[in-house]
Amino acid sequence: MVNYPKPILPVNPILSWASFGNDRVKTIPSVLEAGAHRFLTSGRISIAMALKLMGIGAGNKVLVPAYYCTSMVNPVRWAGADYVLYRLHPDASVDLDDLKRKLDSKARVLLITHYFGFPQQSRLLRDFCDSHQLLLLEDCGHAFFGQQGGLPLGSYGDYAIASVMKFFPVFDGGCLISSRYPLDQIRLETAGAVFELKAIMDSLERAFAYRPSSLARFFLKLPLHLKRQLWSYIKARSQGGIPVTSYTPLASEGGIDFDAAWLNKAMSLCSRWVMKGASQKRIIEHRRSNFLRLLDALGTLPHCRPLHTDLPDTVVPYVFPLWVEKPEFIFPELKRKRVPILRWDFLADWIDPTICPVSADWALKLLQFPCHQELRPEELEWMITQIRETLLQQ
């Protein structure tokens, strides 16, 4: 594991009060419009809840795309089921022939992922599930907004899940959605005062850390001081007893770990409030325009290829995925320049090309750059300059 310097821009730039506004007029629906929904504390916990509602356990198999992040499979392991990896085509669509080869009497659920915000062929996959007695779990972790065939993403699955943290400036949050089954029977409880308080403090801290103004810093001094005091008090008390992390979900600390204790916990009040107040129109528009700027600036450079060469009207991207020919030079060089960048290279350790040639290739060569709504134009241009120079330099 190489320790690269921290990126100059936060990889997950967070809250700015600019996000707030009353404009509810937007052209692209969110997963919340797909059906019944409940707010939990993370996307992964929502996957676990979906598996529980589907009655998945020991002896069952869940079909999972080979290009995955660990937070997608940990809930399957927790449920006691096995996961089987299926192949993807180079355009990220599901390889149906491979899927058919993986089917057996134990296969119960097909999990599909709308990578980077771009939808899978949901109607086709829904029909595939219906004709093979499979349940469909739609992973909208990258696609909080989006529409396909006239329906919001999340409408096709028996259940769908989304990660609120990936699109809204919140500490915690995931969503379980179903267009087919009621969800009001799920009993959720608050995770407690410490958690609620941490969510508030965290929002404040991120808000002002990212866009500090002297006035904001002045107002933040007190709550931050209180937060540190409170936190050291909790830590001191928990030395012999409860570990600190059990007061807040691991999902909110940026890790991939799974903790089933959060299964019946509700998303924090603060995160609900932030989500309600956030301008969805602004999130949609800024993400789309940042993506288009990246596509325009990087789309024709040598030794690389954008995964998507256009942006359909109904897509709200999560990141800008760029395939590079020589990652062994580009990736460390961009890290050294402190460009914010993600890569699922943990897959490279064991996804061999015989499992899925595309996923093995992407693990090293597919770089994900942020198109987050809070990127300022000058930050975006700085990032583009670094990427261009590095690509032209090789």
Ligand SMILES: *Cc1c(COP(=O)(O)O)cnc(C)c1O
């Ligand atoms: C992040 C992610 C999840 C899990 O969401 P968390 O809120 O981090 O638990 C699930 N699926 C995909 C595709 C993701 O990227």
